[in-house]
């Protein structure tokens with residue numbers, strides 16, 4: 001008797017009319033057919049996964065790093081630009097990689113300071129409708145499509161946050177950091193706001209209204225330092241790295 005046509009797919013055996021004429025590779029490489037699946041959630045989940053894989057892979061061996069946030073609109077001649085640039089240089093000199101959002105303004109300045117002083121200048125860019133791309137001072141850049149994947153990278157790979165004057169994006173990053181620490185979703189890390197005149201009102205409102213009305217704990221406020229002194233900001237980050245900062249445990253116990 002003639003042996004029936006058969007094909008194995010892993011542990012599965014198929015015979016007679018169950019045998020497909022095409023191979024798996026052939027079907028993969030065939031570009032004909034519907035393409036609407038690229039706009040479905042299961043495919044998006046794969047893209048999201050790939051952003052985490054790329055991010056974790058690229059940043060895993062970065063070493064100690066500080067995230068610097070601040071306005072995308074800070075012009076070159078603004079004192080905040082000079083502060084961001086000097087901060088990038090000082091953090092590099094203290095042995096930290098500098099991670100920014102990779103965009104213009106304060107981000108560009110911090111990357112410039114880090115790069116020009118021979119440090120590690122990282123930009124985690126985000127795809128935006130009006131995006132200008134990664135700034136020219138980013139030496140290691142990753143472009144994200146999803147905000148939440150990008151935010152995970154800031155928190156996972158930074159030992160502290162320094163926040164320069166900024167708008168809604170900067171406030172979002174600041175309050176996300178504080179919320180993650182408050183809810184113990186992340187090991188406590190220092191948050192330094194640069195610019196007493198710019199941030200003073202916000203911190204006073206947090207103290208006089210939010211704290212006074214029992215909507216937050218005093219310890220949550222202890223996380224924040226407001227200063228005009230860049231060296232003080234860097235000292236706080238160094239102290240946290242060495243486990244010397246009050247209320248701040250070293251970020252990576254492992």
Ligand SMILES: C/C(=C\CNc1ncnc2c1ncn2[C@@H]1O[C@H](COP(=O)(O)O)[C@@H](O)[C@H]1O)CO
Nearest residue numbers: 069070071072073101103126166167168169170
């Ligand atoms: C607004 C303009 C460009 C925007 N480009 C950005 N590129 C990368 N990251 C950005 C960008 N805009 C906001 N961010 C993130 O939010 C923070 C700054 O937001 P703010 O509202 O300006 O304070 C910053 O830390 C980034 O991570 C063209 O000028």
